[in-house]
Every structure is written in C-alpha cells, then in structure tokens.
Amino acid sequence: MVEEIKVSFIGAGTVGRSLIAMLDGKHHLIERKYGIRFKLVAIFEYDGALIDEQGVDIQSLVYGKNMRRMDAWKPGITALETIESLDFDLLVEMTPTNVKTGEPAFSHIKKALISGKDVVSSNKGPFLLHFDEIMGLSRQTGKKVRFEATVGSCIPVLQSWRTSMHGNKVLRIEAILNGTSNYILTRMANEKLDFSIALKEAQERGYAEADPTLDIDGHDAAGKLVILANALMGMARTNKDVKVEGITHINPEAINMASKEGFVIKHLGIADEDGTLEVKPFLIPKNSPLGAGITGTLNAVRIVTDLSGEIILVGHGAGGDEAASAILSDMIDIYLKS
Amino acid sequence: MVEEIKVSFIGAGTVGRSLIAMLDGKHHLIERKYGIRFKLVAIFEYDGALIDEQGVDIQSLVYGKNMRRMDAWKPGITALETIESLDFDLLVEMTPTNVKTGEPAFSHIKKALISGKDVVSSNKGPFLLHFDEIMGLSRQTGKKVRFEATVGSCIPVLQSWRTSMHGNKVLRIEAILNGTSNYILTRMANEKLDFSIALKEAQERGYAEADPTLDIDGHDAAGKLVILANALMGMARTNKDVKVEGITHINPEAINMASKEGFVIKHLGIADEDGTLEVKPFLIPKNSPLGAGITGTLNAVRIVTDLSGEIILVGHGAGGDEAASAILSDMIDIYLKS
Structure with a gap:
C-alpha cells in the first residue's frame, strides 16, 4: 500500500529547487522502497504561492519554468495565513535563516504543528533560539519535527543519534x-x-x-x-x-x-x-x-x-543538494513504517 | 507503558559480559527513555546454560560470580535444542566467528527466526556467508535481524544507512x-x-x-x-x-x-x-x-x-564494550515505538 503525503514547501531557493528535482527524479524509488508518494500541493514564496491541491506541476519546474508564470500561481498569498486552512500533511520550511528572531520560520513551524502538520526544516534560526518550545509543541500536538539539514547538512548527526x-x-x-x-x-x-x-x-x-x-x-x-x-x-x-x-x-x-x-x-x-x-x-x-x-x-x-x-x-556541511538530501531523508523517515 | 522483552544470550565472553554490565547499569534509563524492560531469561554457553524464566541473577554475574556455580545453571543443555521451546522474544548471538561455516551461529539465527524470535548478532560468519538467506527468512517470518556489531563495532554504519x-x-x-x-x-x-x-x-x-x-x-x-x-x-x-x-x-x-x-x-x-x-x-x-x-x-x-x-x-571498531554498545542499541531499536 502506497501512502500519499501532501506536502507544502516554504522557500524555493537553491535548496527548494534541489529538493523539487530530487522528488521528481526519485519518486519511483520512494514509492517502491518506502511505500510513500509525496504530492507537492503548495510552494510558498515571499510574494505569493503556487497552490494546486491536485499536485503542482513539478516537471515544468524542473525544466526551469518560472512558477510566477504558471496558472496555479497566486500572487500575494502568504504561508502564515494559509498553513491552517490548506489541506496538507507536511510542511517543509526552507526560508532564509534569521539568527536574531528566527522569523518567519518560527511562526511557520508553530502554526504548522498547531494545525496538525508535521514539519521538516533546514532553517537553523528557530532551533537555536526556541528549541525547547518547538520540541514541547511537537510533544503536545503529537506531530513530528525534523531538522537534520540545520547542522552539517547531509551528515546524519541528529538522526544517527536518534536511531x-x-x-x-x-x-x-x-x-x-x-x-x-x-x-x-x-x-x-x-x-x-x-x-x-x-x-x-x-x-x-x-x-x-x-x-x-x-x-x-x-x-x-x-x-x-x-x-x-x-x-x-x-x-x-x-x-x-x-x-x-x-x-x-x-x-x-x-x-x-x-x-x-x-x-x-x-x-x-x-x-x-x-x-x-x-x-x-x-x-x-x-x-x-x-x-x-x-x-x-x-x-x-x-x-x-x-x-x-x-x-x-x-x-x-553545505550546498543545495546536500541540504535537500537531508530534508528528503527526514521527509521519508517521518512516514516510514518500520 | 513499559514493555517487557524476554532475552536469551548465546555466548558469555568479553562482549557478553560487557553487555550484561550495560543492561545492569542502564536498566533505569532504558525503561524511562525507551519504555523497554529487558528480562534476561537465559545465557547459553558451550557446556550448558543459565536459565531462569523469572530472570537470571544479573547482579551476581556483574559482581563476578561464576555462572556455572549458580542454582539456575543447567550443564549440558545446548542453545540449538532449547531456542524453540524456551519462551523468549529476542536472541542475542555472540558466539565466536567461524568464517568457513558460519556455525554454530547460523543455525542459532535460523532456529530463532523460525521460532518467532527476533535476533541481534555480533557474529560476522553467518552474514558474510548467508546474507540473503538470513534476510529472506527475516522477511518470511516478520522477525527482525540486526547486526551492527559485525562491521566497525559501535560505528553506526548499518543503522545510519537504514535510517x-x-x-x-x-x-x-x-x-x-x-x-x-x-x-x-x-x-x-x-x-x-x-x-x-x-x-x-x-x-x-x-x-x-x-x-x-x-x-x-x-x-x-x-x-x-x-x-x-x-x-x-x-x-x-x-x-x-x-x-x-x-x-x-x-x-x-x-x-x-x-x-x-x-x-x-x-x-x-x-x-x-x-x-x-x-x-x-x-x-x-x-x-x-x-x-x-x-x-x-x-x-x-x-x-x-x-x-x-x-x-x-x-x-x-573493536573491543568488548564497543561491540556490546552496538548490540544494546540494536536491541533497543527493535522494540522502540517511534
């Protein structure tokens, strides 16, 4: 049985684009080996979002199409106002790090957990400022938070320790x-x-x-x-x-x-x-x-x-592909049946 | 809820003794952090076995008591004839390696899987000779086999790859x-x-x-x-x-x-x-x-x-404590609820 997981991305920079290419290139393997199908339903950027509940057109993105020229692009929509109402299972937070405030990533992560969504993040800010609060919220809501990419990128330090x-x-x-x-x-x-x-x-x-x-x-x-x-x-x-x-x-x-x-x-x-x-x-x-x-x-x-x-x-410990690889591993691990 | 797991050891050499000391020293942590209580019900040696369904007296072993002088010692009993009938959940195979035949470990592991027991092993022999057969038997029986200690001892190569x-x-x-x-x-x-x-x-x-x-x-x-x-x-x-x-x-x-x-x-x-x-x-x-x-x-x-x-x-990649640490991690991981 293949389980379908609806995913939203925030951030489509170097890491986000690497991850989209990996989801495209690896979707057969992910279905066959892990029994998981990731359906990307939204990509939020600072000035709007690509939203398609049937799954955004990953192939066009991989071939370099500008998401802002796609039919599913909704200018002006923000992640923060949409996370709660949009139907999805997993938020992947890839906005740039702000080490002073942890924002906007911290608010995204809190909102996702409270709305019953799991979270994978490559953004250090929230975790170096509010580690305890995020872990507490994860325990309270029963939703998972993974952040391997925040330390040493694809070096599996956090997950090796966990497992x-x-x-x-x-x-x-x-x-x-x-x-x-x-x-x-x-x-x-x-x-x-x-x-x-x-x-x-x-x-x-x-x-x-x-x-x-x-x-x-x-x-x-x-x-x-x-x-x-x-x-x-x-x-x-x-x-x-x-x-x-x-x-x-x-x-x-x-x-x-x-x-x-x-x-x-x-x-x-x-x-x-x-x-x-x-x-x-x-x-x-x-x-x-x-x-x-x-x-x-x-x-x-x-x-x-x-x-x-x-x-x-x-x-x-750095690079778009390396961070995306760590995120992909976290994404799969959350939904893996042992 | 603490889950009690009944365990049998085969082999009480350097690695086995290290592992007994770890189970003794870490049992509070293992219960509190992982919700697991390991009850050691048998230790098989080449010339007999210490068997106690209420749990063998680990403390006396840690303090150096000779198991062959303990009341629960049954001389002449072998693992191979006992694995099937004895009530336990997990076999820990720590006999010396034979790289030509893989025995007696290979027979122990097969018998355990067929009898519905999970297996952790530090013995390379069976895995370098009969890898496919063991993995096939694990899939057929739905029982788990872990063998981190066979390669690089406590370096978590196999488990890092898995997870x-x-x-x-x-x-x-x-x-x-x-x-x-x-x-x-x-x-x-x-x-x-x-x-x-x-x-x-x-x-x-x-x-x-x-x-x-x-x-x-x-x-x-x-x-x-x-x-x-x-x-x-x-x-x-x-x-x-x-x-x-x-x-x-x-x-x-x-x-x-x-x-x-x-x-x-x-x-x-x-x-x-x-x-x-x-x-x-x-x-x-x-x-x-x-x-x-x-x-x-x-x-x-x-x-x-x-x-x-x-x-x-x-x-x-070697040493009694290092191998025992790898085995303990495998033991916990099998029964861990994510």
Whole structure:
C-alpha cells in the first residue's frame, strides 16, 4: 500500500529547487522502497504561492519554468495565513535563516504543528533560539519535527543519534561546523596564505558570502553547536549561551608554528557535559580524525559517549543538494513504517 | 507503558559480559527513555546454560560470580535444542566467528527466526556467508535481524544507512575495517618500524591475536566489506567474492616514499557499484578523511552516495564494550515505538 503525503514547501531557493528535482527524479524509488508518494500541493514564496491541491506541476519546474508564470500561481498569498486552512500533511520550511528572531520560520513551524502538520526544516534560526518550545509543541500536538539539514547538512548527526546510539549518553561534542572558516584555515595552512587572501579566494569560489561575518566570527558554528547540544545532550540553551571567538586574527606564523609541532588550527565548537559551550580556534593533532584530513569545506562532528567511546561523522556541511538530501531523508523517515 | 522483552544470550565472553554490565547499569534509563524492560531469561554457553524464566541473577554475574556455580545453571543443555521451546522474544548471538561455516551461529539465527524470535548478532560468519538467506527468512517470518556489531563495532554504519540516508543510492564504499592492520601500518609510518616489529608490538598490547593471519591478510576486512556491500548496496555476495591482498609485504621504504609524496598506505576495502569488491593496501592522501588521521585501531567507512556525496564514519571498531554498545542499541531499536 502506497501512502500519499501532501506536502507544502516554504522557500524555493537553491535548496527548494534541489529538493523539487530530487522528488521528481526519485519518486519511483520512494514509492517502491518506502511505500510513500509525496504530492507537492503548495510552494510558498515571499510574494505569493503556487497552490494546486491536485499536485503542482513539478516537471515544468524542473525544466526551469518560472512558477510566477504558471496558472496555479497566486500572487500575494502568504504561508502564515494559509498553513491552517490548506489541506496538507507536511510542511517543509526552507526560508532564509534569521539568527536574531528566527522569523518567519518560527511562526511557520508553530502554526504548522498547531494545525496538525508535521514539519521538516533546514532553517537553523528557530532551533537555536526556541528549541525547547518547538520540541514541547511537537510533544503536545503529537506531530513530528525534523531538522537534520540545520547542522552539517547531509551528515546524519541528529538522526544517527536518534536511531543508532540508543542507551548511550553524550559526554562531549567537538565539531567543525562551518565550511567557510574551515576552507580558509585549510588554504592558509596548505598555501601559506594570509587570512585576507584566503577569504577573498573563498568568496571568488563561492565558498564564502559577500558578508562572511557570521562564518568567520564563529556565530554560524555557535548556532549549530547549540542545536547539537540541545538535541544530543538534553541541554536547553540558545546561541547567546555560546562563548565565541573568530578566526580573523589567525596568521600564517601561528599556523606554521603549530604545524612544526604536529598540529593544525581548527575552528572548533565544543559542548561538554560540564556546561561548556564555546567556538574558538583550537590546536588539533594533524594525525587525528578532526585534524589535517578535514580539509576545505568539509564538516566533522566528534561525539564522545559513555558506551561507544568516540564516533566521528564527516561530510559536506553545505550546498543545495546536500541540504535537500537531508530534508528528503527526514521527509521519508517521518512516514516510514518500520 | 513499559514493555517487557524476554532475552536469551548465546555466548558469555568479553562482549557478553560487557553487555550484561550495560543492561545492569542502564536498566533505569532504558525503561524511562525507551519504555523497554529487558528480562534476561537465559545465557547459553558451550557446556550448558543459565536459565531462569523469572530472570537470571544479573547482579551476581556483574559482581563476578561464576555462572556455572549458580542454582539456575543447567550443564549440558545446548542453545540449538532449547531456542524453540524456551519462551523468549529476542536472541542475542555472540558466539565466536567461524568464517568457513558460519556455525554454530547460523543455525542459532535460523532456529530463532523460525521460532518467532527476533535476533541481534555480533557474529560476522553467518552474514558474510548467508546474507540473503538470513534476510529472506527475516522477511518470511516478520522477525527482525540486526547486526551492527559485525562491521566497525559501535560505528553506526548499518543503522545510519537504514535510517538516515533515505532516498540515497550508495555508489561506492571505501573502508578501513581492521584495527589490527591499521595499528601496524600506523606504527610503521610513525615510528619507522619493520612490519614484524610492529606486529609483535600489536600482539604485546593486545591489538593482535596470537595468530593474526585473518587480520593482516585482509580476510577479516573482506568479510566486513561483504556485509557492508550487501546491506548498503543490495549486493548478494560472500567473502569468496572479494579479491584480497594483505599487508605483510609492506616495508618502511614503501611507506617512506609514499609519505614524501603526501600519502599514507592504508589497508582499504572497496566496494563499487561496478561490482568491484577488494581489500588491499592503497595510497591515500595524508590530508583526507581516510588518511593520516585514522590512526591506531580506529576504523573508518566512507560512503559515497548519489545525493549526499561522501559521508565518512569513524570510531573504534573493536573491543568488548564497543561491540556490546552496538548490540544494546540494536536491541533497543527493535522494540522502540517511534
């Protein structure tokens, strides 16, 4: 028996478009292997929405058609006013992150849960500011919330913890959570570049934003660290609780000195059961799992548990396809019959 | 509501004793967090069994009491003749591995499934020889089989794949699956030791068996590779299908030459969707996730997928506690209500 799940997207940027292409390319596999058929009934954007209760025309979108020129486009309609009344099962929240307010994603997620919809989100904001409130609402309503893509993108840290380390207690997390800062530090180490040159290169290659502040000052990593600490260690913290130090003052001399002693400098987030929550540059032995092998835009999370010792997960923590892959896995997992 | 699950162990060696200690130490957590109470009703050994339908006296075992001196000890009783008639829900198979026949574990597992019992196993033998038959029997009987501990011990490779990468297809696996051979190669590289010296040191430290043949000739890794390839890539292969080359001919000169060019030599298992299945020494860039950072007895598995790119999982792939942790997680996962 194939179960049909009606889905609404909010946000049709890089991630949303990747996800639409995956739903199109993988729909046979998803039906056959998991017994699920996702019917996309709405895509909300900032200036309107594509709404079709029979299922929006995914193929045309994949072929590049502008959704605003499609018959089902309703200009001016907002997600917030529509979530409750529209008939669907799952909200996929992919709006841009606002780390100060968590909005509009936080309101979307609350509204969806209260209206009896499950939620998958790639948006860090609500989870680094209002983790406890969202989880409480999920318990109250019996509706599920998944957010793998918010930390390390497709690296399955949250889901592995939920499903693969039962009985364990997490004692400590050490993680490289920002690909931009890791790319800069890698290039500085390997090519003896100054910080500013490495940053410029990262921007030219599309690995850093025009305004890279959140990445290089550690606040992006801090937000992800909070989500990890809350989800894996039962903390109830926000990004304001993280002591943060950036990498702008790291110079080639420091990297060189570290290297001579067998270390690399990595921008590490650390959460410890003693309450420590910090992001700062650390000396890490080159020849260790979080050391010189975590190059470029890779992310890595080291989870120290009481029974299993250390488990390290590594992968590409950014990119439209990577985030979409994490979202797709979350979407399937919610409706999977074991 | 707490669900009581009646469990039988086969094997009370290092792993079995670790698991008994964990069940004792974690039973409050397991009840509170997962709603499960495991009642251990039998422990089978080669020369008899401890059987108590009210639950065997775990505390006395944890405090070191010899089970053969306990009232509930029944000398001469075998698992194979008892599995069907004894009232329990879950068989935990922890007998020593036989890679030629898979026995007696294979018979235990078949008998348990046919008798309506779920199975968790740490024994590679049955899975590298009879993967398809076991999975077929699991589907027929509707009983579950979990075997995370057979590959990389507590590194959650199998379960992460089952639960955290839905929608993905695995294109390729590259993995360091034997801690003994990786320890030897690491020591040879870091201390310029000859193979025979490094092996002797590994034996003295307890990282290598008195007869290390299966570890250093690649056959242990080959067995794990087959299980990975079958479970993650839908292959139906056995350990006889793997092309195997050991590490005994690796010398310090080769390691040194590789090092000068920025490489380390790692004993790698590779499964590719083109059908390749091989274990042999490979040159790996030092500064890559499977490179110089995977030191000593660490294991590492790189999974290349179509949607998520590469995901690498690292951890300690051997040890009684590590295997027991993997088994405990499997035990809980079978009965967990999502």
